[in-house]
Amino acid sequence: MRPVLKFGAAAAVLGIATVAALSAWPVGVEPEPIELVGDIERGAYLARASGCIACHTNFEDGGAPLSGGAPLPTDFGTFYPPNITTDPDFGIGAWTVEDFARAVRQGIGPDGAPYYPTFTYPFYADFSDQDIADLWAAFQTVPPVAENAPSHDVVFPFDQRWGLKLWRAAYLDDPATEPLDGKSDVWNRGRELVRGATHCGACHTERNLAGARVLDAVFAGNDALPGGNDAPSIRSPDLIAGGWTVSNLAYALRTGITPSGDAFGGSMGEVVMYGTSFLTPSDLEAMAIYLLDSDVAGIEMADAAIPHATEGEAD
Structure with a gap:
């Protein structure tokens, strides 16, 4: 085999191995069990403050609250926020509160796949277990909508979710929300x-x-x-x-x-x-x-x- 062909084959094997390794590379941490009782009103307030309704509702098309689908055009493609109603098939009705905590605070789905940072999870990383319990209690009151949001329309290579693990390693930062001494x-x-x-x-x-x-x-x-x-x-x-x-x-x-x-x-x-x-x-x-x-x-x-x-x- 010619050297050029050998090099090309080796590079291809290395590339495949790298992608496989990144795909298998786990990100985030497993959340501790959350057994706190949530406050529905406080959770609804926090959901409003956090922009959940604004982002996950397609108001222009008359979409049901939190059923997803409102397009977000970017230089990387168009993203569609998912359905986060209580529907077990198309929403988050089959999730546990721990799944929810991992998604909100770490940007990772129940299957271990990272979410695109169009989801503003980096800002929610310091939410307490009580915050999560409150949000979860509020979300349980949302009527199910048996409708899937459109899939993201993202160009290559940004459609490869394993690449988000590299993005997280390079850019994910903790929000500066902790109180500062000397301030009211x-x-x-x-x-x-x-x-x-x-x-x-x-x-x-x-x-x-x-x-x-x-x-x-x-x-x-x-x-x-x-x-x-x-x-x-x-x-x-x-x-x-x-x-x-x-x-x-x-x-x-x-x-x-x-x-x-x-x-x-x-x-x-x-x-x-x-x-x-x-x-x-x-x-x-x-x-x-x-x-x-x-x-x-x-x-x-x-x-x-x-x-x-x-x-x-x-x-």
Whole structure:
């Protein structure tokens, strides 16, 4: 056999072996049993904050809540969020709470396959067992929908899920949601929400060629969102320069109305409509205080400025 052919054959064998090894390479960790009793109302609140309804419901086509199917066009192809209703065949009705915990916190399905990072699981990694139990209890109240969401339409080589294991090794990071010493409880609550459940950095942070967030550009804005949208910088100096205050930012997150009287459009409009508009005044204030880095306890913000607030706290 000629040297070139030998080299080609060897390379092919090596490539096949590498793919096989990556396919067999386990990722994540097996979750501990979760036996806590979940609070349905708190779980529903956390689901709203986390964008579950907004992402997993195809509103344009009149889809049932959480039945999936809303297209997300990207440079890598079009992704379709799955059905996460209680249907046992097409949704998550056959899952255990541990399966659910692994999916939400680690981005790994019951079969051990990693999810694409269009699912914002990296922001949920610090959810507690009680958070998971609450979410699980809330999801059990969702009516089943016996309908499969479309399969992802992703171009090669991004359709090869084993490659996501390399992506995770290179780019998966833990969310910075832990409280910081020297900061108030309300500032730390805002940090927990902004960097965790509400995952503001998913849109307001630039992505690299691999689709990973550029971590030294967190909150600095992104002009290449799916669907041709863009997200401005939400760093404190830029917000302040733009005339944002704790009161008007909290109000905008509740109503979608900006200080100029304009309304949020595009993906931010959906974030407010299906997510932050359901948050309590205290959580909206906390988010605004954190984003503006205005850590002054007891900043005056009349509840009347945020009408029809959801009753109860998430803590």
